[in-house]
Amino acid sequence: MPTSHKIDIEHRLNQAFSPSFLNVTNESEKHRGHVNGPQGSERAETHFAVRMVSDQFNGLSRLDSHRLVFDVLADLMPKPIHALRLKLLGTDEDRF
Numbered sequence: 001m002p003t004s005h006k007i008d009i010e011h012r013l014n015q016a017f018s019p020s021f022l023n024v025t026n027e028s029e030k031h032r033g034h035v036n037g038p039q040g041s042e043r044a045e046t047h048f049a050v051r052m053v054s055d056q057f058n059g060l061s062r063l064d065s066h067r068l069v070f071d072v073l074a075d076l077m078p079k080p081i082h083a084l085r086l087k088l089l090g091t092d093e094d095r096f
Contacts, residue, residue, distance in 0.1 A: 005045040058090035
């Protein structure tokens with residue numbers, strides 16, 4: 001059985017950032033029927049939200065932090081992953 005995209009994302013982010021907190025949520029169902037949203041499959045994995053805290057984001061702008069994450073997941077976008085919502089914090093920032 002192939003690995004889910006959620007598990008793949010979690011693995012890649014853990015390897016790249018050694019986060020102190022990581023939560024990956026499949027939000028695909030919220031987008032069913034939208035343009036580029038999941039079509040047909042009840043287990044679609046096209047839209048994700050990531051919340052992560054890592055010391056690698058300390059001192060970086062939001063844009064630079066997002067770029068780091070997108071670099072790690074680049075080969076998954078735009079297909080099979082259509083959308084990725086990110087909330088990234090350095091360990092030196094307030095929590096979510």
